[in-house]
Amino acid sequence: MEFSAKLNELAAKIKQQKGAIQTEEGTKTAFVLPFISKVLGYDIFDPSEVCPEFICDVGTKKGEKIDYAIMKNGQVQMLFECKKVGSDLTINNASQLFRYFHVASARIGVLTNGQKYRFFTDLDNKNKMDEKPFLELDFLDIDDHIIAELFKLTKDAFDIDSIVNAAGELKYIGQIKKIVSAQFASPDDDFVRFFSQKVYEGVHTQRVRELFSTLTRKALAQFLNDQTNERLKNAISTSSTPIDSSSIVENKAILAPAKEDDVETTSDEMEGFYIVKAISRNVLEGKRIVFRDAKTYFSVLVDDNNRKPLCRLHLNGNKKYISVFDESRAETRHELQSLDEIYKFSNHIITAAKLYL
Incomplete structure (x- = not known):
């Protein structure tokens, strides 16, 4: 099963069973363990890989435990602190995770209530967990933009350097999106003033400020509707089937149709890339492995060299394929029934990788 399908399967389960879960233990059993095993791909029955009730001695506090530690070669990679489904994931609820993060020398801390996940690292101060997450996942409102980044945390693709390198950008983009969303819903004084000063030359009295607060909110809503309707019109104009223009509905997000020269990198392509990268890292440094996306295929290259x-x-x-190369760089195409079948071509990929040592 492909990665996005695994996410959707667990999302359906959470939506159906959330109301029946009353305890933290129930949350861990029903939602968190399936996330760790089925989505991320770790063996929850192997304590050398997933260690439950991981003991972290912090100062004078001895024998304190964190819910789960994800291990690799005896080293802690991720720590999970779990709360009951529906609980707020506040900084106060992350106090244990903050303490354990430093002691266990982990690079990824996860605070979750089974439905929502907040992923932390140490961007601000090394070995000290940041107060703000770099990645957030809500299974009842999955953001497609984070799927490729979430895939990096899976067992087969885990690459801590790649994760941490991308974390800074993810962290700040996420915060900016929240600010923009809040301003569209209820613009603050500074935001309103930015626009009013550009369009109104009179004195900014209290009445004027109140007026422009309303006008700014209306203008933002109309702007979103105009963008949505324009994209719908473009989609309609390129369709061979007549569509009634009354189907244009406000506040429905529609993807813009691809232009002739547009290239869109999909979540399947990113998942495939990380599988190939995980295989290739047996031979090459991860930083040498990159991708280039074209209209008809997606290339995984070494040193960004065609x-x-x-x-x-x-x-x-409609069908998926992989093209592999032999020692003479001759290309052979094979059909894939799923992305997991890329692993069947590990020997071909490693053979190609060895050419570039």
Whole structure:
């Protein structure tokens, strides 16, 4: 099963069973353990890989335990602190995670209530967990933009350097999106003043400020509707089937149709890339492995060089394919029934990787 399908499957379960869960233990059993095992791919029955009730001695506090530690080669990679489904994931609820993060030398801390997950690292101060997460997941409102980043946390693709390198950008983009969303819903004085000073030359009295607060909110709502309707019109104009213009509905987010020269990198392509990268890292440094997306295929390359291909993926049609290369760089295409079948071509990918040592 592909990664996005695993997320959707667990999301459906959470939506159906959330109301029946009354305890933290129930939350862990029903939601958190399936996330760790089925979505991230770790063996929850192997304590050397997933250690429950992980003991962290902090100062004078001995024998304190954190819910789960994800291990690799005896080293802690991630720590999970779990709360009952429906609980607020506040900084106060993360106090244990803050303490354990430093002692266990983990790089990823996860605070979850089974439905929502907040992922932390140490961008601000090394070995000290940040107060703000770099990634947030809500299973009842999955943001498609984070799927590729979430995939990096899976067992097969886990690459701490890649995760931490991307964490800074993810953290600040997430915060900016929250601010923009809040301003669209209820613009604050500074935001309103920014616009009113550009369009109104009179004195900014209290009455004027109140007026422009209302006008700004209306203008933002109309702007979103105009953008949505314009995209719908474009979609309608490129369709061979007549569509009644009354189907244009306010506040429905529609993706803009792709232009002739547009190239969109999909979540399937990113998942495929991380699978190939995980395989190739047996031979090459992870930073040497990159991708280039084209309209008809998705290339995984070494040193960002078209003459150093590891493979090509064709994942956006009705059928999926992988093109692999032999020692003479001859290309052979094979059909894939699922993204997991990329692993069947590990020997081909490693053979190609060895050419670029």
